Structures are given as structure tokens and as C-alpha cells.
Amino acid sequence: AKWWGAPGPLFCGPKSQYPHTGYWDYSYTCDNKWATPPESCDVYEGQKGGKHIDDAPYANAAGRTDVAGCCWWGRGVIQTSGV
Numbered sequence: 001a002k003w004w005g006a007p008g009p010l011f012c013g014p015k016s017q018y019p020h021t022g023y024w025d026y027s028y029t030c031d032n033k034w035a036t037p038p039e040s041c042d043v044y045e046g047q048k049g050g051k052h053i054d055d056a057p058y059a060n061a062a063g064r065t066d067v068a069g070c071c072w073w074g075r076g077v078i079q080t081s082g083v
Helices: 072-079
Strands: 023-025 051-053
Antiparallel strands (some): 023 051
């Protein structure tokens, strides 16, 4: 997405890789050349604002704070192709 604060791409993985997730701060100004050190929007091409904050666990609506097992939906076609 090219709109201000659009979230970064989805990610998932085991708890050993991502012990907890945070949230996307869509109001964050990531292109700040005057910061020390300078900051730039580099999560995805065309990013205009926003930042992933994961200082502490942030639960989703189901109460989960991890992303383990969240990628299954992206592989359904391959798994059922019979190959």
C-alpha cells in the first residue's frame, strides 16, 4: 500500500524466532533525517510512515501474543495439489 502509515508485510514463524509480537504504529514518522542516528522508511518499497513496535507483547483479539502457526493459509493450494 502506498498510503501514509500502511502496515508492513505479514510475517509469521515459531516462538523461538518471534517470541512475541507488538503492533504497527501507523502515526510514526519514519523518514527523519535529523534523528540521531538518521531514520528512514525501509520496511517496504514506497513506505511513507509507520513502524513495527515490539517492545512488549501485544495480544490480538484471541489473546495470542505470538505468530506461530499463522502462515498455513498461504500454502493451501500447494498442499492440495497432489505433487
